[in-house]
Amino acid sequence: MPHGPLDLLRQLGVFAALYYAYRLTRGAVHGRASDAFENARNVIDLERSLHIFVEPTVQAWASGSSLLTDAASWTYINAQTSVTLGALVWLYLFRNDSFYFVRNMFAIAFLLAIVGYVLVPTAPPRFLPEWGFQDTVSEYTRISQDNVTVNALFNPYAAIPSMHVAFALMIGWPISRLVRLRALKVFWVVYPFIVTFVIVVTANHFLADAVLGGLTAAAGASVAAWLAHVRPEAWRFGPRVADATA
Numbered sequence: 001m002p003h004g005p006l007d008l009l010r011q012l013g014v015f016a017a018l019y020y021a022y023r024l025t026r027g028a029v030h031g032r033a034s035d036a037f038e039n040a041r042n043v044i045d046l047e048r049s050l051h052i053f054v055e056p057t058v059q060a061w062a063s064g065s066s067l068l069t070d071a072a073s074w075t076y077i078n079a080q081t082s083v084t085l086g087a088l089v090w091l092y093l094f095r096n097d098s099f100y101f102v103r104n105m106f107a108i109a110f111l112l113a114i115v116g117y118v119l120v121p122t123a124p125p126r127f128l129p130e131w132g133f134q135d136t137v138s139e140y141t142r143i144s145q146d147n148v149t150v151n152a153l154f155n156p157y158a159a160i161p162s163m164h165v166a167f168a169l170m171i172g173w174p175i176s177r178l179v180r181l182r183a184l185k186v187f188w189v190v191y192p193f194i195v196t197f198v199i200v201v202t203a204n205h206f207l208a209d210a211v212l213g214g215l216t217a218a219a220g221a222s223v224a225a226w227l228a229h230v231r232p233e234a235w236r237f238g239p240r241v242a243d244a245t246a
Contacts, residue, residue, distance in 0.1 A: 002096040011092065014103065018110045025114055025155045029121040036157035040123040043160075043206050044131070052207055055125055055200050056132045062201040063134065072201040073140035079164055079195050087171040095178050101237040102174050104227050109170060109220030113163050116212070121157040126203040133203040162205040165213030168195035170220065174237065 001008050029036065047053035062068050088106075091099040126135040169192045176188035192214075199205035205213075228236040 002093065008092075011099075011103065014107060015088075018107060021114055022110070022117075022155065022158075025117045025158065028118045029155060029157050032121050033123075033157070036121040036123040037127070039120055040125070040128060040159065040206075043122065043208050044128075047206060047208055055203070055206060058197075058200050059133060059136075059203055063136075069136045069201065070140050072198045073137045075194070075198045076137055076164070076202045076204060077141070079198065080167060084167050084171055087175060091174070091178075097239050098174060098178060098237050100235050101224050101228055102170065104235055105170050105217075105220040105224040106167075107220075108223040109166050109216045110163070112216050112219055113158075113161055113166065113213075116160050116216070117155055117158045120160050122159040122209070123157055124159045124204045125206060127156075136202045137204070159205055159209050160212055161216045162199055162209040162213035163216070164195050164199050164205065165192060165210045166217040166220070168192040169214060169217040173221075 044053060047055075062072065088099075088102070091102055125131070125133040126137075127133075172188045172191040176185050179185055179188065196207075196210045199210060200207065224235070225237075
């Protein structure tokens, strides 16, 4: 551990608090299912007016290959768990001088997303089968996303913004700058686009959600950059000017 067990506990506490705050959004949107479905229909109306409502077509095309839909479902599940957590652990252990910038970026973006989930609860496309959407993740896992245990862990109406896309950007961008192998650099640059494709194929987000997820990540990065100017010895991206922790 780069700065000892107390620093590690501090970082775990930060992310645990963020997750707990996210869990509270379930209570905040309880009984607002009608609002969530109305907001989802508003997203569809907006995308149709802009002629970008391609999600049903993309999912229908992908459904022709069970290998593709299974791979997308696996990626959807792991993008927010093993991939993101693994990336954060790698940053903390091996690129610690950049970890605190990424942590701040995550914290700001996540807090902004929580505000969005409370103010604009939105049902994901998989809840709208009348548009031809299928819940590929449930088909892949054989576990309904309406399962009581699943719903206890996640807010079912947290479509806006897409934090799958935001997280992909917030790990893809810094890691692409930190790894040395060209192939890995290319992968992490492309990774957010892969995740965007995945959230559409699995009917968990609209394209509008992805755009808003990108803007949320950008806002998190902007605030983290400002914080890095305030405390460059600890929160900058890259080697510190002095040995300090956050």
